[in-house]
Amino acid sequence: MRILHTSDWHVGKVLKGRNRFEEHTRVLAQVIEIARAEKPDLVIVAGDLYDTAAPTADATRLVTRALSALRQTGARVVAIGGNHDNGQALDALRPWADAAGIELRGSVRDNLNDLLIEGMTEGGERWRVVALPFLSQRFAVRAAEMYELTEAEAHQTYADLMARLLAKLSEPFAEPGVVNLVTAHLTMVGASAGGGEREAHTIMGYAVPATVFPPNAHYVALGHLHRAQRVIAPCPTRYSGSPLAIDFGEEENVCSVAIVDVSVDKAAQVRDVPVTSALTLRTVRGTLEQLATVNLPDAWLRVLVREAPRPGLREDVQEMLPNALEVRIDPDMLPERSGARSAERAGRSPRELFGDYLDSRGNAEDGVRELFDALYDEVSSTQ
Incomplete structure (x- = not known):
């Protein structure tokens, strides 16, 4: 099967007082054109669709139209909330997303089964994806525990909780004959920041080791860090990076989306397709x-x-x-x-x-x- 992996659109971003809406429109139009040309079976948008938790009407319109256009290419679409997104507001769009055939997961709910999405390609290949939106340390570790724990203990507690959560969600990966995928919005230990991420959510308190991911996953599609990069992990793991430079700290980044070819008995092959529409x-x-x-x-x-x-x-x-x-x-x-x-x-x-x-x-x-x-x-x- 073929996957188009993208993330960190940050629609609504204002750079030093300059609105970049026209650039975002061109960038997402190019991402859609890449999807039409590459004909993926699945499109994964790994968080931070918006730059702010209170997006404008224009930003919301652009994101929903882009997701709809990606779905209209024939691909299934899975999108998760990031730390810049309002997870509950994304969940409020679920009725629209469900009607449009888009799998939208804004936040972690009590029903963890909701984060496991399954499908089949036109060629009959089964796949499943664990779709894990951004989960803040404050939410994962109760406030009372945060006061009682040292900083190092709080970091370790957060990493342990993420590991247990991913292990629970990926239990169905034991079934053979299915392409197993994970998408998450988080910081991994050893990964390189892109230069424009929000510092409060990329510090080590939010970083998790690569061991949190199941070794039997065929591909892990990450969002949060804006530089496209492979991360050393027990399974093929990658950040797609942002399709446009978000801030001047990212001027050396090569903006792209990742095209992934993978099957049950074939290791994931990844190639980056440049996105050049932004200034x-x-x-x-x-x-x-x-x-x-x-x-x-x-x-x-x-x-x-x-x-x-x-x-x-x-x-x-x-x-x-x-x-x-x-x-x-x-x-x-x-x-x-x-x-x-x-x-x-x-x-x-x-x-x-x-x-x-x-x-x-x-x-x-x-x-x-x-x-x-x-x-x-x-x-x-x-x-």
Whole structure:
């Protein structure tokens, strides 16, 4: 059978104030075209369909239409909730999803059998997939236990619970003659972060060892980390990565979806199909004179300016480079900061602290201190 594995769409993502809805529309259209060309039996979307737990109407419309279009290619579609998704809101869409022939699992419910999905390809090959949405440590480990456990004990408890949960869900894998699959949204020990994930949910407290997955699984389709990668595990395990770079930390990632060919008696063969519809993300640095030579009209830019800070510098750069979403002074231009501050904050006036800040940034622009003094006096007089 053939599987198209994708994840971490993050529809609704705003990058440095710039809405990327048109890019997401193009990216998902390309994913659908890949599905039409590759003719998978099953499409797995391994979480983070949305970038926020409260998606806009446009974002919801785009995601539901994309899932419907993938189903219309003839493939079965299984989608799970990620840490950015509102699991209960996804579950509320179950009546629509069921009517559309889409297997949508937003959160872990009391009925664990609901997380085991079975099917058969047109060629008569049976498959089953354990569909495990994101399960937070706070939900998995009771609050009372969290207070009683050390940090290391809480991490281990979470990993043990995930291992037991996956072992229970995968008990039917003992039946021969079926392609056994797992999809989950989590962090694995030893995997590489893509650069734009939410730090709170990728720290080691949420990481689980590869041993949580059943060795008799034919393929494990993971979501959560945005870099496409294979993970060493007892069974073939892979992150598909995000089909577009979510933030500037991901500018080196190769955006793609994974096409997996697997059968009961054939090891999973995986190849990545690039997704190129979104603008690339690039970091450029230099003086204003050097930046004037930059020609990257098809990229969003993070600009590190090698100039002394001054009012209006950002505007000058953005006039020169309209696609510059982030403009900062190059860190190499800033004075080195020692671990100990040159002066204590306690007992110092706001004027003195602001003066120290300007000095630390090398800002000697005339009038800045005077403007701060005037604003401070105005605010102070109204209190």
